[in-house]
Amino acid sequence: MDRLKKKIIEEGKVLSSSVIKVDAFLNHQLDPVLMKEIGEEFAKRFKELGITKVLTLESSGIAPAQMTALSLGVPAIFARKKKSLTMKDHLYTSKVHSFTKQETNEISISKDFMTDDDHVLILDDFLANGQAAKGLIDLVEQSGASIAGVAIIIEKGFQDGGRLLRRQGIKVESLAILSSLEDRTITFETQGVSS
């Protein structure tokens, strides 16, 4: 997606050789038109797979998951990072360590909204070492549902997550794959990313 890559280059802030901040359009402020295009692109790439639900993790996955679910004509669910008072029992839970935030969160979804009839598209904003995706896959597997694929907006190609998921035979579609953030320079992989 050329528009996404352009945004990353123009508005992304490289904080280190492994961290890029895209708060201007994805992680804090949202560009709603870009979110819509992202949703349409994911729907195009996964539309033949019989998806029944889009699963993401709060908070940054919610807007693109909403748009993808809207395009696919299915519900979205966002896993929560901790339990709320109105959502105590009846949960599938897993643990996700975030290296960026240096914390481990318990993530959970209600058993009400995923069953073994579901075929689930997992969606997240970033894929780095794959911890969040692994946690989401764990939730889906606990429910008995199947994984249709993993939809990623920005993949850090220089980290292991994408390779590990693809080796497991999971269809991973990343709209932009960063090959490097060294020297504060944003470089994209040119293979494997259709525009």
Added chain:
Amino acid sequence: MDRLKKKIIEEGKVLSSSVIKVDAFLNHQLDPVLMKEIGEEFAKRFKELGITKVLTLESSGIAPAQMTALSLGVPAIFARKKKSLTMKDHLYTSKVHSFTKQETNEISISKDFMTDDDHVLILDDFLANGQAAKGLIDLVEQSGASIAGVAIIIEKGFQDGGRLLRRQGIKVESLAILSSLEDRTITFETQGVSS
């Protein structure tokens, strides 16, 4: 909005005389078509006001804020409930107490995304005692921006928030106003809510 009220009646779960759980379509699982209609309805009600930004609070406000911002043709921003590693300084912050979750969160937005040129629509899923709205208004005022209004999906009319905001002269538009949840029965106010 009749479709929203129908959803609340059919899928809402009354947990007490003051708490209703709408995890089936708004707070955990999302009905993307309903979110789209909510966004269009808010855009219709606020479109003449020269809004430049939609501000909400993670996580449940994000999907309807995305759809409202898309309809209005402006960016959305979601305030974060705690600071992340990539967002440490350069923030406007306020405090919000949640009676449902029995916790006080510091909420914040980056100074980069709100200036005194902005005219801001505040959007939230619920309005009860108005704590979240007050916190969001505080963030907007710190930035020097002005408040265009407050967009609420479900207002608890039996709590004080809506009255307090309207008394301050703030335009508050709620898509469904609950007059009571007593006896596990959902009752809507009929005045002040256009369909």
